[in-house]
Structures are given as C-alpha cells and as structure tokens.
Amino acid sequence: MGDRQVTLAVVAGAHGIRGEVRLKLFANDVDSVGRHRLFEADGRQLNLTSIRADKGGAIARFREVTDRSAAEALRGTMLSVSRDALPPLDDGEYYHADLLGLRCVSTTGEELGDVVAVENYGASDVVEIERPDGRRFMVPVSEQAIPEIGAHLVIAADFVM
Numbered sequence: 537m538g539d540r541q542v543t544l545a546v547v548a549g550a551h552g553i554r555g556e557v558r559l560k561l562f563a564n565d566v567d568s569v570g571r572h573r574l575f576e577a578d579g580r581q582l583n584l585t586s587i588r589a590d591k592g593g594a595i596a597r598f599r600e601v602t603d604r605s606a607a608e609a610l611r612g613t614m615l616s617v618s619r620d621a622l623p624p625l626d627d628g629e630y631y632h633a634d635l636l637g638l639r640c641v642s643t644t645g646e647e648l649g650d651v652v653a654v655e656n657y658g659a660s661d662v663v664e665i666e667r668p669d670g671r672r673f674m675v676p677v678s679e680q681a682i683p684e685i686g687a688h689l690v691i692a693a694d695f696v697m
Contacts, residue, residue: 541576541616542633544569550607551595557607559587559594559615566594571623575615582615630685632661639688640665642696651689663689673697 545559563569570587575598583599601607622631632654640648640663652672653664661677675681675695684690 540619542619542622542631543614543616544572544575545594545596545615547607547610547613547615548593549611550604551590553604554597555601555603555607556595556597557601557610558590559596561593565589569594569596569615572617572621575617577610577613577615635663635685635689640691641688642691643683643693646693646696648691648696665691 544563545561548558548560550556551558559569561569566587566589570584573584575582575584580600582601585597585599587594587596601610619631619633625631635651635654638651640651642648647668649665649667651663652666654677655662655664655674659676662674663677663682664672664674666672673696675691681692681695682689683692
C-alpha cells in the first residue's frame with residue numbers, strides 16, 4: 537500500500553463466533569470505510585468482505601479472520617488505507633490526517649508551533665497546536681480563526697493563546 541497511511545477505524549473487539557469484529561470508526565460513516573477492500577493492519581493486510589452499521593460503529597468481516605479467537609486477537613488493531621486511496625476533496629474540505637503536523641503561524645507572522653491533534657466536540661473541528669516550549673492551545677476550524685489552510689495553517693491573532 538502507499539507510503540502515507542490514514543487510519544479509518546480500530547477493531548474494538550469480536551462480534552459473535554464466526555470471526556466478525558466490532559469497529560470504532562474514525563471516518564464519517566460506514567460507507568466511507570466500506571468503499572475500501574484492503575486495509576493495512578499492524579504490518580499485515582486484511583481483506584474486507586462485508587461491513588454494516590451497528591450502534592454508532594460497525595460490524596465487519598475480513599477474509600483472513602475465521603473465528604472468534606482470531607477476531608479477539610485483532611482488538612486494538614488500527615485499520616488504515618493509503619492516503620492516495622481516499623476520494624478527492626472539494627475546495628474548503630480537508631482530511632484530519634492532512635492537518636496533523638502542519639506548521640502554524642499567526643496573521644502577524646509569529647511562529648506558533650505544529651498541529652498535534654484534531655478533535656470534534658460536536659459544534660465543529662478544533663485543532664490543538666503545540667508551541668515549541670510544549671504548551672498547547674486549541675483553535676476552532678473556522679474562516680474567522682483559521683483564514684488559510686494550505687502548506688501551513690494561518691491562525692488569526694485574536695485566537696492565539
């Protein structure tokens with residue numbers, strides 16, 4: 537698979553006795569995960585044969601996992617795909633994975649640090665920025681707070697902590 541991997545889900549545990557697994561999704565929905573058939577999983581590849589929504593997550597079956605013991609052994613396994621396998625984005629859209637590690641500067645030119653996390657607490661996405669001295673602060677992802685997203689993030693001076 538490609539060099540840069542994006543994690544779409546993690547195996548939360550076994551489901552039933554025939555090798556199905558419960559997934560916690562990091563993608564928008566089950567269809568976003570289900571459009572992929574091959575996943576990188578801790579150094580091995582897993583072939584998705586089926587997936588369905590279940591209580592805010594999903595239930596999946598992989599060709600290589602045929603019983604409950606094998607399913608239980610996958611608990612905690614991250615399921616990733618190549619960044620190149622993700623659909624192209626429209627203007628103004630971004631993948632969380634693309635924001636991680638970006639350098640941040642203020643609208644006044646001050647070097648702020650790097651994006652270390654992207655969270656969503658319900659209203660909108662929020663980036664967490666770590667300054668060079670280790671202190672962190674959060675900024676909402678909005679045009680007012682972040683007027684430019686590109687090779688780096690430009691943070692409006694009013695939002696700098």
